[in-house]
Amino acid sequence: MRLILAFAALLALGLPARAQQDRAVDAAILVADTVLVENDSRLIASGNVEALSDGTRLQASRVVYDQEAGLLSIEGPIRITDESGRVTILASAAELDEGFRNGLLAGARIVLDDQLQLAAVEARRVDGRYNALSRVAVTSCQICAGRAPLWSIRASRVVHDQLEQQIYFDDAQLRVLDVPVFYLPRLRVPDPTLERARGFLFPTLRSSTLLGFGIKIPYFIPIGDHQDVTLTPYLSSKTRTLEFRYRRAFVNGDLLVNGAVSRDTRETDEARGYLFAEGAFTLPRGFTLDFDAKLVTDAAYLNDYGITGTDRLDSTVTLTRARRDSLFQSALVHYQSLREAEDNDTQPTIVGDIRYQRRYFPALIGGEIRVDGIAHGHYRYSSTDIDTGDSDDVVDGRDLARLNAAISWRDRWTLPLGLRAGVSTHLWLDHFEIRQDATSPERVSAATPGVAVDLRWPFARGGAGGSRTLVEPVVQLGWVGGTRPENPNDESTRVEFDEANLLSLSRFPAADRREHGATLAAGLRMMHRAPAGWTAALTIGQVWRDEADEAFTRSSGLQGETSDTLIAGRFASTNGLSISARGLLDDTARISKAEARAAWSNDRIELGASYVLLVTDTDEERDEAQSEWTLDAAYQVTPNWLGSTEWRYDLAGQRLDRVGLGLQYRTRCVEVGLSATRRYASSANVEPSTDFDLSVALLGFSTGGPAKEIRPSCS
Template sequence: MTRLLHILACLAAFALPALAQDSETAPETPALLVADQVFVENETRLIATGNVEALHDGVRLIATRIVYDRASDTLTIDGPIRIIDETGNILLADYATLDQGLRNGLLRGARMVMDQQLQLAAVEARRVEGRYTQLSRVAVTSCQVCADDSAPLWQIRATRVVHDQQERQLYFENAQLRVLDVPVFYLPRMRMPDPTLKRARGFLIPSLRSSTLLGFGIKIPYFIPIGDHQDITLTPYLSPKTRTLEFRYRRAFRNGDLELNGALSGDTLLPGDTRGYLFATGNFDLKRDFKLAFDLKTTSDDSYLNDYDVTGADRLDSTLTLTRVRRDELIEAGLVHYQSLRTSEDNDTQPTIVGYSRIERRQFPSLMGGEVRLSAEAHGHYRYSSIPFDSADTDTEVDGRDVYRLNAEASWRRRWTLAGGMRAGVTTHLWLDRYSTRQDVTSVADVSRATPGVALELRWPFQKQGAGGGRTLIEPVLQYGWVGGTRPGNPNDESTRVEFDEANLLSLSRFPAADRREHGSTLAAGLRWMHQAPGGWTAALTFGKVWRTDADPDFTRSSGLTGKESDFLIAGRLATQSGLSLVARGLLDDTARFSKAEARAGWSNSRMDLGASYVLLVTDPAEDRAKAQSEWTFDGSYRMSRHWTGSTEWRYDLADRNLDRVGLGLQYRNECVQVDFGVQRRYASATNLEPSTDFDLTVALQGFGTSGSAKEYRRTCNQ
């Protein structure tokens, strides 16, 4: 009996290739045999009949009858046979025999289900050398197969399929792809990964692309694993107008990862030129909690990324950063390189190379209480041009101006709770600044200054608890701020775009960089309202306004901060349990008109994901905006049924009254196939010199190792 149980255990392992082991090396483990009847015949044959079930190492074998012949050392199993391993793989057969050594066997009427996805039905299955499973006259599919003899959506018919359990590969001979039982493709030899292999060398899912710029083409990616920690994917892209090789390289290290994406092209758009791009990203953990990250981008020409639909960005920023963040300390340093793709900008006169470093620490002294913050920052940006003046009438900046600055800050902050729940706070600052300007005949070369500042703040929060569990908070805020000194003669080279919002309503300086600071006295008032309803929805509103003793000429019109009184700030958000969300912000001027506004609305649930955005910017010559900009964008997807999903995106320029981009997509997905179709129309713009229309089609057969699972889309059979 012990030997029989060992044989049954090896049979179970043999029948499921993913778990099979060499019987000569497999250790003896306890097994369990259950049957209605077990008896010995002629002292050489052991027979188990009636609801036979064997359990061993998480593998379950169910059969009608098992016979072991000791004289010939063979095992015969009568079906229906059903073997289930601990991961859910299933093998069905009508009849099975094993020869001496248990390394070779035969199963007739075999059907294998791998990883609950891929089904292999064969006339017979033969086990060879304990490693290979040979299937004869095979039909392979991951589609739902019903008992009404209807053909699956797709299947692969082959005269022979060999499964290599060690390499986890499927080898097909005389393979024929059929769609609704109609032959559409034939290959004499084919290799594919089984569903358990996630990184298999070979071709990935091809895609078809039609573009008015590049014509009709096909992309055929080929994946090459290089050991366990790196791989490369090569994707030839062929069309009548281009010959392109795209590539992606990935490598995982013990302390980080690296990825390279790029392409090389020869096309009819720029005949004779080799075009391309290269993006590189990496993140690494260093000693003493430091982190190194880089994101490098470059392209051969301004229109390549748009022509090949790589990205819609009109500026490329390459960054290299070193950071360390601890509870009371921040250290960061970085280097940035900008490459403008806009036809209206010259990279020689733009701040192309930017370097910076910053350190900030905070302490909590027991003698004086509160919090002390100490920080220092070094910054410099460089232009390729060496012209020390403005050489173009339309450009207000000096062509070759280079700027370097060193800024240090010491601040003390403390807050108290007064009678009636009022909160009072004080913040003191001392800034030490040094500015150096080179290649600019209009500016002072070197400027130094020390600037003090103080802010006094009062908050009076009121909270109401509703009977049903809802909560409401109303908090008026008032701040008086003073910054001493006057503005030095250094140029405004960084703080040319100012945003006034709820985040900096109570700031002593609303300029985004330290080359500019606000001076004089200011008074800021705000009101915050928040509500959390018992039903789960939440809402918030913020109102604010700033008054100052003297107008600041460096604030632009659209900043909302010109004059002695700022525009009226309004910001709000809303979120519901049904998936609806709304975020909006605007600046209302003294004529009750919005000088700047933006809003984003979204609705997300199990069937749809919709979003819409709106942006309004008024004319502002100081920000190189000769006319107002107003734009609507919409993007969304809707699951029309279990298997069909539609998507769309569009961008409309309200100021010019024309479309900028329109896109439509349609996806069909079930348990065995995924079809994606998309069309996009891009109209002429600053980065897209010619309008173009692109069509994309991708068909993926589900169930193989590199295609992923789609079990949640499985269809059911009609009984």
């Protein structure tokens, strides 16, 4: 016989205390093989007893409810699961009051978030909020017969507060493979159902040749549900450091602040530290605001503490709005150089830019009209109006502002035989204001016209199985009138010749320099997509001009009347392999500049390698060639073991710059990370150093993070 009836208070034990306070318990559904009522006051349900209310489920073999005594007797095995499915209570027997707010459970076990297990001889239910367990073993490791878990916490008493989602231990003893290794008379940890819990995170042991042996102990402080602070004391024989991180989420953006304050033996007379802050916000009328601030007290701090390897810090504030036919960008940048050879007083330290671009599509003449305006300025702290010789051909205190306006019209047509022809006309208006430069006039203005005509002949073919191939030769004839004004070259000192500017009328990166005269650019673009999914692309190009431009340096690839040959290619397959490369070949078929990146990955391995080559170029203050290999790799040895490595090798100097090794062991209940890094680079600001880091995290608590992606196994 199966009988279903209302049973209002049956599932109060499984409901969290907060839920009990927020709403009354609705009628429950009780299902059992047999249900008997004795003397109108005693209900007995037996055989596959199952009750359900508000998503909370109770399963037992027998339930006896004595209405006169107000007691419930439940025989196991008992299983209660809350509506979220993250809290499960198991027991062999239970004696509880009719509200399930107080009582005793024998052989109790609580499983939190399908991860953390609290097993006890008995458990008491107190005030519908607390589960008090006696003689308890707690672990998130897989429990296998005849084998001790990797780690466990033994305690004489444990209290689980369902309302605050906290677990309190008395006489806590940490055991590794059932061997006691640590004792605490009192311990509090968040249960894994709590997403953000105040408390200590797991520490990291760190050994550094610069800072000695020390320990980092993070402390996490949530501030509501939208912001938090993490404070990390770092203590060693050579430093006393407080690291901090602040995060805040707003309705229209987010903010992140990282920093540290240190007292160490490397700088005994003053405090050291850094501050990095970044944020992004959406503003009314389609604007977005982004900022990224970077400050450091001295040039060596970031290297000493292993924060970042960058040697120039840029702090930026940008305001942007992009629409279909218009673009507005403004930016304010502050630079701080950490390089030994650079003086921040003579570098352009404060830089400001404002740009507006608008597109129009006139029906009368067709095509597209673009109007572009740029306002730029940069400032040096130095007030010296000559070059004192600390840098090549750069006036120490030169400050510069420029206004650039441009208007252009362009259109494109399809000719017979599939030829595509295009034309563009341009007019640039440039004005420069120069201060503190004895070698240049104070004001310079110029008007520069330009025109370009290009012809493309795309050949597209579809093959068997859905393959697609495109071959497109292109040629462009361009002309830019006028002559170069006498303004100094402060921005276009480094020029890159690549497939993006092959057909540009000016390949300088900024508007303080423009190409002049006639040019001819030709190239070939090829692309292929195979039925198997792999793709390949190749671009070849070259530029010819009527007169050589002295502003182009040797390594730009554009020096002389004939440029170097540009070759760029990429390949990507469906099995995780990708290759991209770009290089310039001079007239003797020697490589003058090259970069390449190859990567391959699958379910177990990730490999990546990069190569960079720069030839000597005195105009770019590079007296020696630079050639470098970098390698990064990770290998999943087993589902629990992950190894990684990185290294950087200076081919020109024939020495290692950096080597790193990492090893991680991760199960459902523990994560152990070990890393070693050796930095060989040396200068007055950067010293060679070796760092070791060891971190151990017990997973399953709120602070440890879940590891549910790893399936438990007793094999």
